[in-house]
Amino acid sequence: MVDVEKYHGTGNDFVVVDADEDVPNRRAFAVELCDREHGIDHPASERRGADGVLFLALEPAYNPPRIVMTLVQPDGSVAGMCGNGARCAAKWAAERTGADEVMIDTPSGTRHADVDGDDVTIEMGAPVFDPEGVPVDRDEPLVEETVEGLTVTAVNTGVPHAVAFVEEVDAVDLESVAPPVRHADVFPDGANVTLASPTPEGGFRQRTFERGVEGETRSCGTGAVAVAAVAHRLGRIEAGATVTVSPPGGDLRVTVEEGNSYLEGPVVFEFAAEVPTVETDPEPVDASGD
Numbered sequence: 001m002v003d004v005e006k007y008h009g010t011g012n013d014f015v016v017v018d019a020d021e022d023v024p025n026r027r028a029f030a031v032e033l034c035d036r037e038h039g040i041d042h043p044a045s046e047r048r049g050a051d052g053v054l055f056l057a058l059e060p061a062y063n064p065p066r067i068v069m070t071l072v073q074p075d076g077s078v079a080g081m082c083g084n085g086a087r088c089a090a091k092w093a094a095e096r097t098g099a100d101e102v103m104i105d106t107p108s109g110t111r112h113a114d115v116d117g118d119d120v121t122i123e124m125g126a127p128v129f130d131p132e133g134v135p136v137d138r139d140e141p142l143v144e145e146t147v148e149g150l151t152v153t154a155v156n157t158g159v160p161h162a163v164a165f166v167e168e169v170d171a172v173d174l175e176s177v178a179p180p181v182r183h184a185d186v187f188p189d190g191a192n193v194t195l196a197s198p199t200p201e202g203g204f205r206q207r208t209f210e211r212g213v214e215g216e217t218r219s220c221g222t223g224a225v226a227v228a229a230v231a232h233r234l235g236r237i238e239a240g241a242t243v244t245v246s247p248p249g250g251d252l253r254v255t256v257e258e259g260n261s262y263l264e265g266p267v268v269f270e271f272a273a274e275v276p277t278v279e280t281d282p283e284p285v286d287a288s289g290d
């Protein structure tokens with residue numbers, strides 16, 4: 001049996017597992033527990049399943065404490081970064097160490113997090129528009145160009161996002177519009193597809209179809225940062241501005257400044273449970289999740 005906990009950040013929900021737990025096959029474990037029909041369930045949780053499993057290795061000897069974070073997604077792919085997942089990881093570490101600052105090692109880099117009660121702010125690094133940094137299969141940055149019928153800008157905020165500014169995010173049939181963009185040839189590693197529309201208060205509504213989930217999530221942290229980064233690139237907001245970005249699951253606060261960005265929002269602990277480990281291998285998925 002494996003001890004697990006469930007957290008969510010504005011509805012982007014994750015099973016959290018201490019990396020010391022005995023999980024021989026992480027992909028099989030994640031595919032099984034994340035399934036929205038048959039996955040992990042609990043009376044304290046609004047929804048069965050999860051948007052991913054965070055395997056966390058805590059190194060308390062460091063000051064501030066360090067976590068090595070690995071996100072395995074519902075399709076079995078491993079993601080380079082996860083803004084909401086990192087915020088949940090920081091809260092998990094704060095509960096264990098009493099620290100209010102945590103350093104999180106991710107495949108996309110080491111990120112500093114501040115924990116203030118249930119509110120967690122994570123450093124997200126500098127958004128990248130350069131072709132090789134996103135990546136996009138061309139020589140020039142992809143800014144406001146039509147890809148598979150959607151006018152998008154490509155940016156890497158730890159993972160690749162194709163961001164489209166639209167009139168009203170709720171007016172878009174994301175489940176049909178997003179997959180051709182998510183798998184477009186111009187994105188060799190695939191891309192998350194994020195919609196944004198301005199709010200009267202100067203913020204943005206957000207919806208994201210997530211690579212590796214292969215569906216819309218209630219929130220996406222790297223997507224929220226991507227909205228603010230592209231808004232800045234397109235002159236919709238000033239450099240250094242802090243904007244409210246609102247996915248369906250709640251409100252996030254994003255600051256994009258020269259050379260760095262920050263994501264702030266609530267984290268909720270849902271439950272702790274024991275689950276059986278999983279041995280059998282799921283269907284293979286190719287490296288980019290394509």
Ligand SMILES: N[C@H](CCC[C@H](N)C(=O)O)C(=O)O
Binds near residue numbers: 012051211
């Ligand atoms: N699905 C993303 C990773 C998780 C991103 C999202 N959950 C977040 O909060 O940033 C990808 O494979 O690129």
